[in-house]
Ligand SMILES: Nc1ncnc2c1ncn2[C@@H]1O[C@H](COP(=O)(O)OP(=O)(O)O)[C@@H](O)[C@H]1O
C-alpha cells in the first residue's frame with residue numbers, strides 16, 4: 001500500500017514536471033536573471049558582472065524614469081476606476097437578461113480579448129484619429145473646431161485599455177451578482193429600502209469582494225500592458241513596459257532594464273499583498 | 286384589516302394565483318394552507334408587493350395598496366429561507382427597517398434591543414447570521430420583521446427548515462408574540478398541524494384558488510370538498526351514489542357496497558347523484574350499539590399499537606377502513622378476528638360530488 005502511494009506520487013510528479021519545467025525556463029529563471037543583472041554595473045563594454053551596485057535602482061527612480069512610473073501608475077488607476085464604475089451598471093443589466101442572452105452579451109464583452117491587439121489598435125485609430133469617426137461627426141455637427149486629440153496621448157491609452165481589459169472586472173462581478181440571492185433585495189425593499197438603498201446597503205457590500213478581485217487583476221493588466229499603450233499612446237506618452245523594452249532591447253542596457261522590471265514587479269505586488277491582508281481580516285472578523 | 290378581492294397572478298402560462306378573495310381581520314392570525322406548488326408563496330408575495338397582481342384589489346386598513354411599491358406598503362414579510370443580510374450583524378439586520386425609516390439613532394438602539402429581548406437573542410446581537418443556528422436565524426428574521434411594527438405580518442413557511450422539536454417550540458412562540466403585539470398575521474404552511482395549532486382561521490388553497498376558509502374545526506369537521514377533506518387528514522374517503530333522501534338523513538351506497546347514513550345538513554341531495562363520504566378513524570367505534578346509524582361487520586387485517594393509541598386496519602367486504610382508538614388497557618382484537626365498527630350519522634362527513642370548475 002505504501003509503495004502504491006509512492007508510485008502514485010511519482011506518477012503525479014511526472015505529469016507535473018513539464019509544467020514546472022516551463023515555469024522555470026520561461027518565468028522564474030529570467031526573473032532571477034533580471035534581478036541578478038539589475039545589481040551589476042553597465043559600461044561601454046556592456047554588462048560588467050564583476051561589479052555589484054544599486055546604481056540601476058537609483059536611476060530607476062530618477063526624474064525621467066520616475067515620471068514614466070508615475071504616468072503608468074496614474075493611467076492604470078484611472079482605467080481601473082473607470083472600468084469598476086462602468087462594470088456595475090453593465091453587470092446589473094446583464095443579470096436581468098435571460099440565461100441565453102446573458103451568455104451572448106458576455107461573449108461580446110469578452111470579444112476584445114479574442115482580437116489581436118494590433119488589429120484592435122487599428123480599429124481604434126479609425127474611430128479616435130484626427131480624421132476618425134468621432135472627430136468627423138463632432139465637426140459635422142459643429143460642436144468642435146480643430147479635431148480633438150483622442151489618440152497618441154493618455155486619453156488614447158485609457159480608452160483602449162478600458163475596452164481591452166473590461167471583462168477582467170465584468171466577469172467576476174457578473175458571477176457575484178448572479179450568485180446574489182434575489183430574496184435579499186426583496187427583503188431590503190420589504191423593510192422600506194428604495195432602489196438606491198438596496199444597491200448601497202445590500203448589492204454593493206455583497207459584491208465588493210468580487211469587484212476588488214476584478215479591479216486588482218485589471219490594474220495588474222494595465223500596469224503591464226505593452227502593445228495597446230505603444231500603439232495608442234504614441235511616442236510622447238510612453239508607459240513603463242515600453243520604456244523597459246527599449247532599455248533592454250534597443251539600448252541593450254540589461255542591468256537598468258532589469259531594475260525597471262523589478263520595480264514594476266514590486267509595485268504590482270503591493271496591491272496583491274493588500275488584497276490578501278484585506279481578505280484575511282474579513283475572514284477573521 | 287386586509288381585504289383581497291379577485292387577485293390573480295400568472296407566470297407565463299402558469300396561473301399561480303387565480304381570483305383569490307379573502308378578508309383578514311385586524312389582529313387575526315390567518316393560516317394559508319395547501320400542498321406545495323398551490324400558490325401560497327406567490328399570493329403572499331403579491332400581497333407584499335414583490336409581484337404585481339394582474340387583477341383585483343388589495344386593501345390594508347381600508348386603503349388600496351396594490352399600486353404601491355413594495356417599500357411603501359408597511360407589510361413585513363418573513364422569507365422561507367429567512368433572507369438575512371449575511372454581511373450585517375444580528376443587530377444591524379434587525380435595525381435595517383428602522384434605518385430605512387430614518388428614526389433617530391437612540392430610538393433605533395432602544396427598539397432593536399427591546400425586540401432582541403423579546404426573541405431572546407440579546408446576547409447574540411454582534412454575531413453574523415452565518416454564525417447562528419437555524420432556530421436563531423429564524424428568530425432574527427422574525428425580529429427584523431416585527432421591529433418595524435408593520436400593519437401586516439406575512440410568514441412564509443417560517444418553521445419548515447427547523448427540526449420537529451424546535452418547530453413546535455417556535456410555533457408557540459410566534460403565536461404568543463402575535464397575540465401580545467396584536468399583529469394581523471398571515472402564515473403560509475403546508476403543515477396541517479401547524480396551521481391548526483396557531484391560527485384563528487385557515488384558508489385551504491388548491492391550484493391557485495382558495496378552496497375553503499373557516500376556523501380550524503369548521504374546516505376539519507365540515508370540509509366542503511373532497512380535496513379539503515383529504516388535505517386536512519380525513520382517511521376512509523369513500524365514493525358512492527345517493528340511494529335515499531329522508532327528512533333528516535341521507536343514505537349513500539358506496540361503490541364497494543357499504544351503506545352509509547349521514548345527516549342531510551341543508552345540502553342539495555338528489556337520489557342517484559354521485560357523492561363522497563368520510564369515516565374519520567377516530568370517530569369509528571369498536572362494538573357500537575346495535576342502534577348505531579352506521580354499522581359494519583369487518584375482519585381485522587392488522588393492529589398497530591402506538592402506546593397511547595391503537596390503529597386498526599379493517600376489511601369490510603372489499604373496503605379497507607382505518608379505525609383509531611385510545612388505548613386505556615382494554616382487550617384488543619387480534620388480526621383475523623371479526624369485529625363490528627360503527628358511528629352515528631353525525632360522525633360522518635358526506636357531500637354530493639362537487640362539479641369541478643375546470
Ligand atoms: N418566479 C416564478 N416563475 C415562474 N413560475 C413560478 C414562479 N414562482 C412560482 N411559480 C409557479 O407558480 C406556482 C405556485 O408556486 P408557489 O407560489 O411557490 O407555491 P407554494 O408556495 O404554494 O409552494 C407553481 O406552479 C410554481 O412553479
Ligand SMILES: [Mg+2]
Nearest residue numbers: 325326327442
Ligand atoms: Mg412556497
